[in-house]
Amino acid sequence: MNARTYLDHNATSPVRPEAREALLAALDATGNGSSVHAEGRVSRGTMDVARAQVAALVGGNPAGVIFTSSGTEADVLALTPDYRRGEESLLHDVLLVSAVEHAAVLRGHRFPADRVEVLPVDARGRVLLDALDAALERHSAAGRRVLLSLMVANNETGVIQPLAEAARRAHAHGALVHTDAVQAAGRIPLSLPALGADMMSVSAHKLGGAPGVGALILADPDLRPAPLIGGGAQERGRRAGSENVPAIAAFGAAAQRAGDCVEADGVRINGLRERLEDALRCEFPELVLLVGDVDRLPNTSCFALPGVPAETVVIALDLAGVAASAGAACSSGKVAASHVLGAMGVSERIARSAIRLSFGWSSGEEDVDRALGVFRRVLPGLLRRRAAA
Missing domain, CATH: 3.90.1150.10 (Aspartate Aminotransferase, domain 1)
Known part of the structure; x- marks a missing residue:
């Protein structure tokens, strides 16, 4: 052929050799990460290592990593009006998105349609910061709390957004900022603190991990989006369901290798x-x-x-x-x-x-x-x- x-x-x-090796090793182990016995502790330890590896790829806090089934799920988990920080309720009135976001953001969010505002972009696909300013000022004056979602880089064109500046302007109006970094993670150096986003979505299979796992990474681990999947206490109660330990292990190995090179x-x-x-x-x-x-x-x-x-x-x-x-x-x-x-x-x-x-x-x-x-x-x-x- x-x-x-x-x-x-x-x-x-394609799956990286390091990810394949980690996945097979985790498949050979037995144990649910929620169990207290030795086998369960091994699985939990495997996930802890991967959590630290994924966080390190973007300069995040391992405690802020929520494993999901995909980058899409991570986006949908983030894009909810309902947040909490400790006992404080943070209800958001409006979602601002750029016109070039992935469908997971444009159609996967959990806001009512009339609470979503699409921001225009220039001829190169970069969000117009003046339009962002106008929207932030308008909603702030009306007492509305804003959630902004702006990708790091576009999946079709590769164009990189002025995320750090957009986040700075959004935070000046008390807005929360999410970024879809699915295409950028592992391809350019990323720092969640430097970008200024409050949350970042990433996906394993885009950087050489196994399909079927992604993550939402919170800059502040105490920030809590309303769960998309309720039930058990997995992922610190932020995403129920037994974790896909082999895919998570592969995700971590791929993230570490991608970050190294x-x-x-x-x-x-x-x-x-x-x-x-x-x-x-x-x-x-x-x-x-x-x-x-x-x-x-x-x-x-x-x-x-x-x-x-x-x-x-x-x-x-x-x-x-x-x-x-x-x-x-x-x-x-x-x-x-x-x-x-x-x-x-x-x-x-x-x-x-x-x-x-x-x-x-x-x-x-x-x-x-x-x-x-x-x-x-x-x-x-x-x-x-x-x-x-």
Whole structure:
């Protein structure tokens, strides 16, 4: 079988060897972390180690780590009007989100629809801070408490948001700040205190852990969102249900490895992406590189061949051995233009043609070589068909 080139790390990244080893070791152990016997204490110890490893990846407090089933669940857990800090009730009236947030934020929150305000972004996909200021001032003057959710980096374009400045402005109005760091964690250095967020969502399978586990990390462990899943006292009563210990162990191992090499990998992967983009732009002048001139994740490239449907390109690449992703969501055989690109003011013709390539920890020069070879074979035919249509 011919070697395939995997360029869809933003969807999921291959499991790291360290994570696989940790997962298998935890599978061989027996014990529920809520049990007091020796086997239970072993499982609890495994989770404690992983909790510290995940917290260390983002400069957080292990006591603030709540393990969930996914990054999506972590987002939904965070985005509730109902919070407590000790005995104090912190009810929030309004949720502010940027127009380019992941669907887990835009549709997964627990606020009534009429209590959600979507903030516009500029042509590069960065939230407009003036619009944020206006919303904060308006709600503050009306006595409304605000929860702001602003991602670290976008899953489609890789664009990095001005989160620290947005958090500073939000806190000046007494707002609480959540950030979805699912795409950024393990790909760029992160510090929860430096970013100023009160909560951060992360996911294991984006950074080389096993699927089926994520975490919401609280800067203040005493801050308590209303549980999404009630029942037992797991996760300090913040998320009921027996924890997925093997996946959590793998999450911790992947987080530690990602943190150890995040800077070196960032430089290496950025070089791979730039080499691919430079070659494609040189050989295919019709290609439109989106957000190439803004601060973004080192691994993410989003571009379009206007007039060539994204699903056509993705299928052609797949048949030729390259795994890529459409910049738009497919449903019932139809492609809807990306809400992210739409919010940026990208024309529908370009948005419907956008595809995403994303590198990761396992990517190498050979992936660029094979991808360029496939593009050289596939794209000319697609462009000829477009011209003849």
